[in-house]
Amino acid sequence: MKERKSGLEQLDVTLLFLLFLLMCISLLAVYSASLPYTNSRPWMDSFYFVQRQVIWFAIGTILMIGAMSVDYEVLKKLSIPLYVLGMILLLLVHFIGIEAKGAQRWLGVEGVFQFQPSEFVKVFVLIALAHLLYSISMKGRVKSFKNDCIVVGKILLLGFPPFAFILIQPDLGTALVIVSIMFSMIIMSGITYRMIGLLITLVIMSVSFLVWLHNNFFELFAKIIKPHQLDRIYAWLNPTEDISDVGYQLHQAIQAIGVGQLFGSGLTQGIQSQSGNIPELHTDFIFAVIGEEFGFMGATTLIIIYFLLLYRLIIIALNCKNVFGSYLVAGAIGLFMFQIFQNIGMTIGLMPITGLALPFISYGGSALLTNMIVIGIILNVNIRTKHYMFGEEEYIA
Numbered sequence: 001m002k003e004r005k006s007g008l009e010q011l012d013v014t015l016l017f018l019l020f021l022l023m024c025i026s027l028l029a030v031y032s033a034s035l036p037y038t039n040s041r042p043w044m045d046s047f048y049f050v051q052r053q054v055i056w057f058a059i060g061t062i063l064m065i066g067a068m069s070v071d072y073e074v075l076k077k078l079s080i081p082l083y084v085l086g087m088i089l090l091l092l093v094h095f096i097g098i099e100a101k102g103a104q105r106w107l108g109v110e111g112v113f114q115f116q117p118s119e120f121v122k123v124f125v126l127i128a129l130a131h132l133l134y135s136i137s138m139k140g141r142v143k144s145f146k147n148d149c150i151v152v153g154k155i156l157l158l159g160f161p162p163f164a165f166i167l168i169q170p171d172l173g174t175a176l177v178i179v180s181i182m183f184s185m186i187i188m189s190g191i192t193y194r195m196i197g198l199l200i201t202l203v204i205m206s207v208s209f210l211v212w213l214h215n216n217f218f219e220l221f222a223k224i225i226k227p228h229q230l231d232r233i234y235a236w237l238n239p240t241e242d243i244s245d246v247g248y249q250l251h252q253a254i255q256a257i258g259v260g261q262l263f264g265s266g267l268t269q270g271i272q273s274q275s276g277n278i279p280e281l282h283t284d285f286i287f288a289v290i291g292e293e294f295g296f297m298g299a300t301t302l303i304i305i306y307f308l309l310l311y312r313l314i315i316i317a318l319n320c321k322n323v324f325g326s327y328l329v330a331g332a333i334g335l336f337m338f339q340i341f342q343n344i345g346m347t348i349g350l351m352p353i354t355g356l357a358l359p360f361i362s363y364g365g366s367a368l369l370t371n372m373i374v375i376g377i378i379l380n381v382n383i384r385t386k387h388y389m390f391g392e393e394e395y396i397a
Contacts, residue, residue, distance in 0.1 A: 060372030067376025089117035173354030184334025257291030264295030
């Protein structure tokens with residue numbers, strides 16, 4: 001006997017509820033974090049950024065529903081066109097992109113409308129890699145070191161071009177997200193522990209080589225790591241050395257979180273947050289607002305919500321018997337997990353500072369829309385997995 005459910009009945013209500021909680025936290029945090037900016041501009045309403053964030057959430061919800069409604073098997077046919085489109089957008093950014101704050105990452109009309117193509121490229125790479133691994137698995141392969149090298153080589157070959165173009169913008173944070181997606185796919189590809197160990201060794205050797213290059217051939221090293229990125233690494237390694245310059249942002253953020261103590265100072269009552277001392281407060285460093293104004297309990301609650309979100313994604317990936325669907329969700333897990341860990345980690349000094357937004361919390365359009373599309377794809381995978389009371393699951397065509 002089996003129990004069949006319709007698509008809507010299989011809609012992951014828990015995942016949607018967690019997303020709703022993140023939206024509520026985002027609106028509160030964005031409102032508080034943007035007050036120092038709006039208060040210093042009399043012509044700007046105090047709800048200016050909140051209103052725009054609501055609009056982004058509304059557009060993101062529409063995109064999420066769209067991504068959820070179309071059979072995700074269609075993405076196989078679109079994977080190559082989307083990947084090519086992503087590379088074209090990155091090329092356009094390189095030649096005619098809008099430059100701001102020392103980085104050339106945006107397309108559009110400055111001051112009117114602009115978007116960050118690298119955010120959408122993350123989704124395109126995820127889909128392309130999922131399709132690649134699906135194609136490999138359908139052909140069947142004997143587990144061997146040689147075949148593992150071929151699989152890893154194909155993943156790197158597909159992921160390296162967007163990684164390189166994003167890195168030279170420069171946007172180290174988003175480039176590392178591409179790496180995290182590739183790493184998730186490599187783990188899910190079923191390679192041996194021997195190959196995993198080899199890859200970890202290569203990463204360690206690469207980092208060691210960069211350190212050696214920094215100490216012995218700094219001019220060559222400076223062509224790989226940009227000056228502002230190196231300053232952030234210095235600030236991370238020695239957070240108290242120069243708190244008036246390169247270490248200023250991190251020092252102020254850590255102070256804000258420390259002041260929050262157990263229960264926080266209350267919404268819009270943060271001394272550090274409302275003083276305007278923390279740059280990029282409503283975007284990259286929004287976790288500092290949550291830590292100061294909601295305290296340890298508020299920050300912990302947010303982390304628990306993220307943990308539950310990732311747990312739901314893992315369950316969906318494990319339950320899905322469609323190989324392509326499993327790869328899609330696995331890549332999404334790598335995407336979200338790295339961004340969450342990196343953003344919170346850089347705010348408390350565990351990781352170097354990069355321009356990564358906190359998923360579903362930070363103010364911004366491109367990153368938020370991208371994340372909502374990814375959630376739509378995940379819901380799509382879950383809806384089209386047929387659940388039985390007894391027996392295995394299968395894909396719903």
